[in-house]
Amino acid sequence: MNWQLTRRPYAGSISERIRRSGLRKGSHVIKHAQARRGKGRTRYLGFIILSLLPIISLFIIFTVLPAAAAVVMSLFDYSLIGPSRPFVGIGNFRALFQDPLFLKSLWNTIRFVCMTVPLNILVSLPVALGLNRIRFLRSFFRACYYIPTVTSLAAVSLVWLYLYDPATGLINALLRTIGLPTQSWLGNASLALPSIVLVYVWQDLGYNVVIFLAALQGLPATYYEAAQIDGAGSWQLFRYITLPLLKPTMGMVVILTMISAFKVFTPVHIMTQGGPMNSTKLLVYYIYENAFSFLKMGYASAMAVMLFGMILLLTLVQLVFLRTD
Amino acid sequence: MRAQGREQAVQSGIVYILLAIGATVMVGPFVWMLLCSFKTGYEIVRIPPTFWPASPTIENYKAVLFTVPFVRYFLNSLLVAGVITVSVLFTSSLAGYVFAKYRFPGREFLFVLVLSTLMVPFELVMIPLYLLMLRLRFLNTYWALILPGCVRVLGVFLMRQFMAQVPSELMEAARIDGCSEFRTFWSIMLPQVKPALATLGIFTFMTSWNDYLWPLIAIDSMELRTLPVGLAMLTTKQFITRYDLSMAGATLAVVPAVVVFIALQKYFVRGVTMTGLKG
Known part of the structure; x- marks a missing residue:
C-alpha cells in the first residue's frame, strides 16, 4: 500500500477547518476544540x-x-x-492558669492521653501481628476487634457503667468469685480515670488493629525470607525488620490516637460527669461545662483555643513525620 | 524438619488462644448487654449476677419503646444521618471533581483553604456555632443538627484523589457528545467512583449516627433528640441507674450498627486502610 495515499493532506488551521466543516459558531464541538487548545485560559x-x-x-x-x-x-x-x-x-488566658480546676483538667487530659496511647499501641500491634500470622478465621477475629469501634460511644458507656457498678456489676462479681477485693471503679478518685481509659481504649482499639494489619500485609516478604535464611528468630524478625518498616505507620497511628484522646468527652459525660473529686474532669468536659452550664463562653473559648493549639502542634509534628519518612 | 513443623503448629495454637481471649474481651460486654436486656428489674441487680436470664422478659424493650420516645430518637438519628450522608456525598464528589479536573485561577488557594479546616477541631468551633444557631433561631430544630454536617473536608480531599484517577478522556468524550458539564459529572464521572462513594457514605453515616456532643448542645426538646443523647438520658436524667432499661436501649442502638458492619465489612476495612477515615 502506498503510504502517500493513506496519509491525510494538510487540513488547514483550526479556524479554516471550522469554517469548512459548516458547524455553527458556538457549537459544543468547536468549544471543545478551542478548550483543548487554550490551556492557559479558564473554561467552564x-x-x-x-x-x-x-x-x-x-x-x-x-x-x-x-x-x-x-x-x-x-x-x-x-x-x-x-x-x-x-x-x-489575654485576661482569660491569665485567669486560666490561676484556675485550679482548669489546671486539674489539663493535667487529667495529659494523664489520659499518656495512658491511652501506649495502652492502645501495646494491645493493637500484637493483635495485628497475631491476625497477620493466622490464615483461618482471620476476618472473623478482625471483625470481633473492630465491632466496638462502629458502635456509639454513648451506648458503650452505658454498658460499661453497668459492668463497673460496685455492687451489681459483672467485673466485681468476677473478682469476687476468684477471691480478689472488689473496687469502686468509678467512685474512687484514683481509679476513675484509668477506668475510663480502659473503656476508651477498648472502644477505639479496632481502628488501629485494622491499620496495623494492612501495613503488615504490605511489608515485602523478601526481607523476611532473607533474614530467615540467615537464621533470624521470630523476635529478631520483629525487632529488626517489622518494627523499622512499621515506623511511618506507627508515627501516624500515635498522632491520630493522641489527637482523638485529647478530645474525649462522651464517656466522661455519661459515666462520671467529671467526678469523683474532679478526677475525670477532662479538658473538653470542662469547656462544655463552662460554655453551656455556666455560660462563660469567652472563658470556654480561651480553653478551646488552647486545645486547638495543642492539636495543631501535634498535626504539625505529624506533617514533619510524614515528610521525613 | 518435622520438629520445626510441630513448633510452628504450637505457635499458631498459642496465637489462636490469645486472639480468642482478646476477642472475648471485645465482644463479651455486648453479649452481657444482650443477656441482661432480657432480665427483670429485680434480677438485674441480684448479687451474684445470674448468667442466663432466669425468666426472660421483653418488658424492658416495651418500656424503652413506649414510655420513652425511643422510636422517635431512632427516626431522628436516621433522618439526620441520612440527609447529612447524601449531602456529604454530593458536595464532596462535586467539589472533588472540580478541584481534580478543572484549571482556574485560585484553585490551589481554595483547596488549601478547604484542607486547612481539617485541622480545626469541632471543640473550637462549637461555641460560636451554638451562638450562630441561636441567632438564626435554628437551635432545637433539625437545621441545627444537619447544617454543620453538610460538608466534610475529608470527603472533598478523598473524592479529589479518586476523581483524579478517572481518565480525562471520558470527560472529553462526553463533551464531544454534547453533555453539559454537570451531566458529565453526574452520569459519566460519578459512576466511576462508586466504591469510593460507598466507603465515604458509610463512614459519614456512622460518624453522624454516633455523634454525641453537638446534638447534646443543640437540642433541648425531647422530640428532637438523637439516639445517643436519648440513650444517655435514660440513666442520667429520667431514671436513676435503671440498668434493665439502659441495657435494652443500648441493645437497640448497638444491634443495627453491628448488623450494618457485618454486612458491609469490606467497605469499613477499605475505608480505614485506604483513606484513614475514622468512623
Whole structure:
C-alpha cells in the first residue's frame, strides 16, 4: 500500500477547518476544540463557580468563621447572660492558669492521653501481628476487634457503667468469685480515670488493629525470607525488620490516637460527669461545662483555643513525620 | 524438619488462644448487654449476677419503646444521618471533581483553604456555632443538627484523589457528545467512583449516627433528640441507674450498627486502610 495515499493532506488551521466543516459558531464541538487548545485560559467558569460557591460558603460559614470567632471571643469576657462583654485581652488566658480546676483538667487530659496511647499501641500491634500470622478465621477475629469501634460511644458507656457498678456489676462479681477485693471503679478518685481509659481504649482499639494489619500485609516478604535464611528468630524478625518498616505507620497511628484522646468527652459525660473529686474532669468536659452550664463562653473559648493549639502542634509534628519518612 | 513443623503448629495454637481471649474481651460486654436486656428489674441487680436470664422478659424493650420516645430518637438519628450522608456525598464528589479536573485561577488557594479546616477541631468551633444557631433561631430544630454536617473536608480531599484517577478522556468524550458539564459529572464521572462513594457514605453515616456532643448542645426538646443523647438520658436524667432499661436501649442502638458492619465489612476495612477515615 502506498503510504502517500493513506496519509491525510494538510487540513488547514483550526479556524479554516471550522469554517469548512459548516458547524455553527458556538457549537459544543468547536468549544471543545478551542478548550483543548487554550490551556492557559479558564473554561467552564460558570460551572466551576456554581458548583464550588455553595460548598465553599458552607465551609466558611460553619468552620472558618466560627473558628475565627472563637479566637476573638477568647479575648472578651463573653457571657451569654451578662449585660456587657468587655474586651479583656489575654485576661482569660491569665485567669486560666490561676484556675485550679482548669489546671486539674489539663493535667487529667495529659494523664489520659499518656495512658491511652501506649495502652492502645501495646494491645493493637500484637493483635495485628497475631491476625497477620493466622490464615483461618482471620476476618472473623478482625471483625470481633473492630465491632466496638462502629458502635456509639454513648451506648458503650452505658454498658460499661453497668459492668463497673460496685455492687451489681459483672467485673466485681468476677473478682469476687476468684477471691480478689472488689473496687469502686468509678467512685474512687484514683481509679476513675484509668477506668475510663480502659473503656476508651477498648472502644477505639479496632481502628488501629485494622491499620496495623494492612501495613503488615504490605511489608515485602523478601526481607523476611532473607533474614530467615540467615537464621533470624521470630523476635529478631520483629525487632529488626517489622518494627523499622512499621515506623511511618506507627508515627501516624500515635498522632491520630493522641489527637482523638485529647478530645474525649462522651464517656466522661455519661459515666462520671467529671467526678469523683474532679478526677475525670477532662479538658473538653470542662469547656462544655463552662460554655453551656455556666455560660462563660469567652472563658470556654480561651480553653478551646488552647486545645486547638495543642492539636495543631501535634498535626504539625505529624506533617514533619510524614515528610521525613 | 518435622520438629520445626510441630513448633510452628504450637505457635499458631498459642496465637489462636490469645486472639480468642482478646476477642472475648471485645465482644463479651455486648453479649452481657444482650443477656441482661432480657432480665427483670429485680434480677438485674441480684448479687451474684445470674448468667442466663432466669425468666426472660421483653418488658424492658416495651418500656424503652413506649414510655420513652425511643422510636422517635431512632427516626431522628436516621433522618439526620441520612440527609447529612447524601449531602456529604454530593458536595464532596462535586467539589472533588472540580478541584481534580478543572484549571482556574485560585484553585490551589481554595483547596488549601478547604484542607486547612481539617485541622480545626469541632471543640473550637462549637461555641460560636451554638451562638450562630441561636441567632438564626435554628437551635432545637433539625437545621441545627444537619447544617454543620453538610460538608466534610475529608470527603472533598478523598473524592479529589479518586476523581483524579478517572481518565480525562471520558470527560472529553462526553463533551464531544454534547453533555453539559454537570451531566458529565453526574452520569459519566460519578459512576466511576462508586466504591469510593460507598466507603465515604458509610463512614459519614456512622460518624453522624454516633455523634454525641453537638446534638447534646443543640437540642433541648425531647422530640428532637438523637439516639445517643436519648440513650444517655435514660440513666442520667429520667431514671436513676435503671440498668434493665439502659441495657435494652443500648441493645437497640448497638444491634443495627453491628448488623450494618457485618454486612458491609469490606467497605469499613477499605475505608480505614485506604483513606484513614475514622468512623
